[in-house]
Amino acid sequence: MTLLAVERIKLFTTRSPWWCTLIALGVTVGFAALMAGTAEADVPMTVSASQFGYGFGLVVVMVMAALAVTTEYRFSTIRATFQAIPNRSAALLAKTVVVALLAGVIGLLAAFGSWGVATMMTPDVDLAINTAFEWRAVAGVGLVYAIAAVVAVAVGILVRHSAGAISLLLIYTNLVENLVTLIPTVGPKIHQWLPFNLAHHFLTGNPDPTGRPDQFGPGLSDATVGPWPAVAIFAGFGLLMLLISLVVANRRDA
Amino acid sequence: MIEAVGLTKRYGKTLAVDNLSFTVPTGRVTGFLGPNGAGKSTTMRMILGLDAPTGGSALIDGKHYRDLHQPLRTVGALLDAKWVHPNRSARAHLQWMAKSNKINPKRVDEVLDIVGLTSVANKRAGGFSLGMSQRLGIAAALLGDPQVLLFDEPVNGLDPEGILWIRKFMHRLAEEGRTVFVSSHLLSEMALTAQELVVIGRGKLISQTSTEDFVAQATENTVRVRSPHLSALRTALGRTGVSLRDEGDSLVVTGMDCAEIGELAASTGAVLHELSPQRGSLEEAFMQLTGDSVEYHAGLAETIDLVAAGK
Numbered sequence: 001m002t003l004l005a006v007e008r009i010k011l012f013t014t015r016s017p018w019w020c021t022l023i024a025l026g027v028t029v030g031f032a033a034l035m036a037g038t039a040e041a042d043v044p045m046t047v048s049a050s051q052f053g054y055g056f057g058l059v060v061v062m063v064m065a066a067l068a069v070t071t072e073y074r075f076s077t078i079r080a081t082f083q084a085i086p087n088r089s090a091a092l093l094a095k096t097v098v099v100a101l102l103a104g105v106i107g108l109l110a111a112f113g114s115w116g117v118a119t120m121m122t123p124d125v126d127l128a129i130n131t132a133f134e135w136r137a138v139a140g141v142g143l144v145y146a147i148a149a150v151v152a153v154a155v156g157i158l159v160r161h162s163a164g165a166i167s168l169l170l171i172y173t174n175l176v177e178n179l180v181t182l183i184p185t186v187g188p189k190i191h192q193w194l195p196f197n198l199a200h201h202f203l204t205g206n207p208d209p210t211g212r213p214d215q216f217g218p219g220l221s222d223a224t225v226g227p228w229p230a231v232a233i234f235a236g237f238g239l240l241m242l243l244i245s246l247v248v249a250n251r252r253d254a
Numbered sequence: 255m256i257e258a259v260g261l262t263k264r265y266g267k268t269l270a271v272d273n274l275s276f277t278v279p280t281g282r283v284t285g286f287l288g289p290n291g292a293g294k295s296t297t298m299r300m301i302l303g304l305d306a307p308t309g310g311s312a313l314i315d316g317k318h319y320r321d322l323h324q325p326l327r328t329v330g331a332l333l334d335a336k337w338v339h340p341n342r343s344a345r346a347h348l349q350w351m352a353k354s355n356k357i358n359p360k361r362v363d364e365v366l367d368i369v370g371l372t373s374v375a376n377k378r379a380g381g382f383s384l385g386m387s388q389r390l391g392i393a394a395a396l397l398g399d400p401q402v403l404l405f406d407e408p409v410n411g412l413d414p415e416g417i418l419w420i421r422k423f424m425h426r427l428a429e430e431g432r433t434v435f436v437s438s439h440l441l442s443e444m445a446l447t448a449q450e451l452v453v454i455g456r457g458k459l460i461s462q463t464s465t466e467d468f469v470a471q472a473t474e475n476t477v478r479v480r481s482p483h484l485s486a487l488r489t490a491l492g493r494t495g496v497s498l499r500d501e502g503d504s505l506v507v508t509g510m511d512c513a514e515i516g517e518l519a520a521s522t523g524a525v526l527h528e529l530s531p532q533r534g535s536l537e538e539a540f541m542q543l544t545g546d547s548v549e550y551h552a553g554l555a556e557t558i559d560l561v562a563a564g565k
Contacts, residue, residue, distance in 0.1 A: 077339050086320045
């Protein structure tokens with residue numbers, strides 16, 4: 001608990017988490033407003049469509065999470081940290097937990113904020129969150145952001161440089177996973193097991209038959225497992241990355 | 255007490271620290287002296303468990319740093335004053351450190367007061383001058399009221415006032431019965447600050463003695479003699495077995511002080527035109543001892559100039 005408090009003080013006594021929170025909320029909620037504003041009778045608003053912008057917020061949250069670690073290396077406060085807490089795994093785990101919790105909260109605020117804006121702007125459409133799918137599509141954003149933050153923290157620990165870590169994360173999530181599908185025959189088979197595709201499947205998979213057609217909401221994932229196994233694999237990926245980064249951090253000179 | 259036993263650190267092909275063994279006693283200021291690149295900072299990082307030694311170990315009161323419970327209460331260290339997030343306030347920086355070792359938050363204001371940073375406690379540390387950063391680093395080192403303190407080049411880049419403040423401060427800490435280990439590449443500074451010296455060059459131990467002994471042993475005490483009766487004097491001095499050297503029209507005597515030479519001159523009836531003690535400077539002594547082990551030779555004369563200029 002002490003270590004969590006330490007990391008909480010460290011995180012909130014710098015500015016970047018505040019800015020990242022504001023930006024993440026701005027882009028997601030803003031995008032929901034855009035969706036709701038352009039909704040028409042033949043392109044109706046849905047709960048799922050209100051979450052169209054979650055991917056933009058995801059990027060911002062991962063930048064925030066990576067920065068939370070890489071700035072420690074940049075300013076060598078990581079050494080001060082290891083000096084105060086020689087158990088490096090404990091110190092870094094505490095940081096991961098705090099950053100992941102913040103990311104989860106941002107995710108929930110972004111998702112429900114987006115949904116709230118959509119509800120207000122299209123009052124005649126029924127946007128009540130009733131089904132398991134709708135709950136997943138909205139509340140699930142919190143879980144996905146939290147796990148993505150774990151991945152970003154792990155990459156930050158491994159790479160140590162802000163620019164390097166952020167480029168790696170952005171290029172991977174925005175380009176690499178999609179480019180894999182271009183590989184003949186095996187590409188799509190690999191793609192359906194890639195972590196961020198699985199996270200997307202968790203949020204958009206098994207849609208309600210009552211919802212509006214696919215092309216009016218976020219694109220669907222090609223993953224074939226169920227949404228919950230998908231998010232479990234995504235979480236497993238995050239934990240694996242974290243484990244590798246902790247092993248490396250313990251072996252390396254600070 | 256800090257104890258290094260066979261401490262070794264290898265980076266690829268370079269041996270930064272080579273089988274280094276020394277002890278830092280309690281209640282004294284011990285200087286850690288060596289030219290730039292001698293391995294002082296690496297040694298300090300190994301003592302703090304930040305870098306893993308390739309061989310040997312460093313113990314604090316018989317324990318590895320990693321095994322200390324709430325280490326800030328045992329060891330305070332200032333290795334680099336810039337190890338602070340520039341957008342975090344001085345107070346916030348100390349607050350998280352205090353929290354991590356369950357140190358009473360009131361202690362934060364106490365140490366800020368000790369180093370004189372109370373008025374800027376809520377300002378962002380990135381805007382601090384080097385002197386202020388150094389003070390903040392010292393405040394962080396003092397946070398847990400530790401018995402052992404490590405400072406790496408604490409006076410580097412400070413103005414004379416700041417240097418004096420730090421020097422007095424170290425003495426006070428040692429008088430309180432603490433172990434103070436402070437590194438520097440300036441012997442002149444160490445001669446004023448430290449009572450004990452651990453001298454290294456190229457990662458190897460050169461000597462561990464008291465500062466007094468080191469200076470005495472290192473500075474060659476000679477006396478310059480000029481006399482119209484130099485040959486008679488030379489014969490008389492030669493009989494005592496001291497070593498003599500001709501330098502122009504004068505004689506340089508090693509191993510005898512002015513009083514003895516004067517008495518000898520009077521008894522032989524030699525007139526003296528000059529009898530002056532020649533004291534080698536501390537810098538020369540330092541160069542003499544570590545000269546062979548300077549990592550990056552800049553030519554001896556230039557190096558002496560640099561050292562003398564305090565760079």
